[in-house]
Amino acid sequence: MLIDSHCHLADERFDADRAAVMSRAALAGVDCWVVPSAKSEEWPHLVRLAGRYPGLHPAFGIHPWYCERHRDVHLRELRRLLPGAVALGECGLDFGPERPRQAVQEHWFEQQLQLAEQMHKPVILHAYKALDRLIRLLRAYPGIRGVVHGFAGSSVQAERLVEMGFCLGIGTMLVKSGRLRKLVADIPAEFLLLESDAPDQSLQRGMLNEPAVLPRLLEEMAGIRNLAPEAMAARLNANAVRLFNLESFGVNNDL
Numbered sequence: 001m002l003i004d005s006h007c008h009l010a011d012e013r014f015d016a017d018r019a020a021v022m023s024r025a026a027l028a029g030v031d032c033w034v035v036p037s038a039k040s041e042e043w044p045h046l047v048r049l050a051g052r053y054p055g056l057h058p059a060f061g062i063h064p065w066y067c068e069r070h071r072d073v074h075l076r077e078l079r080r081l082l083p084g085a086v087a088l089g090e091c092g093l094d095f096g097p098e099r100p101r102q103a104v105q106e107h108w109f110e111q112q113l114q115l116a117e118q119m120h121k122p123v124i125l126h127a128y129k130a131l132d133r134l135i136r137l138l139r140a141y142p143g144i145r146g147v148v149h150g151f152a153g154s155s156v157q158a159e160r161l162v163e164m165g166f167c168l169g170i171g172t173m174l175v176k177s178g179r180l181r182k183l184v185a186d187i188p189a190e191f192l193l194l195e196s197d198a199p200d201q202s203l204q205r206g207m208l209n210e211p212a213v214l215p216r217l218l219e220e221m222a223g224i225r226n227l228a229p230e231a232m233a234a235r236l237n238a239n240a241v242r243l244f245n246l247e248s249f250g251v252n253n254d255l
């Protein structure tokens with residue numbers, strides 16, 4: 001078993017061949033998936049998929065790109081869905097060009113942090129050019145744990161997050177970035193998670209990324225940390241099980 005801690009299996013780009021994507025993943029040993037969502041339109045589809053695939057564990061949230069199209073009614077809907085979710089996400093901050101205004105993003109981010117705190121759920125965080133601000137806002141919620149997915153920050157930012165009990169989601173960038181490899185070598189192993197972020201972040205130009213890429217990333221990470229891939233996988237799976245409380249969703253952690 002290998003857990004993909006972040007893949008968008010409900011994404012419409014998989015509509016044409018989702019079953020094939022899932023079976024290629026299972027064949028590669030990736031048979032447990034944490035699937036975040038970005039907007040309310042995706043939620044019903046994700047609920048249906050979770051009913052169909054036992055290894056698929058949903059997270060519901062409002063991504064900063066789409067916050068402006070949501071209303072308070074969606075927060076109530078989110079509250080209703082969260083008991084069946086392994087996390088709230090993805091949510092966060094994105095200060096890239098042509099994104100919603102910072103104040104609007106922060107409003108939705110804080111609303112979701114409050115909800116996660118009340119519902120005792122971890123958060124799956126997106127941060128782009130916004131990590132320092134995100135860390136600052138998180139400090140007001142010391143009870144919350146989570147993961148900064150697709151981590152691409154500095155070693156100082158990584159250390160801060162780890163001190164606060166947050167995991168770092170490591171994806172395909174590991175293959176390409178010397179800086180990320182150094183960081184992955186240095187941070188405590190119990191704060192690392194492995195993710196594909198499929199269908200995004202493909203290693204092959206023009207192709208959709210798939211969870212089946214995970215064994216390749218596992219091998220890279222095991223090499224960096226001087227561990228056998230099996231031992232690295234056991235560590236990473238245990239981290240995901242702990243953060244997302246997967247045992248209560250039927251995931252057997254006897255590795």
Ligand SMILES: [Zn+2]
Nearest residue numbers: 006036090197
């Ligand atoms: Zn994502």
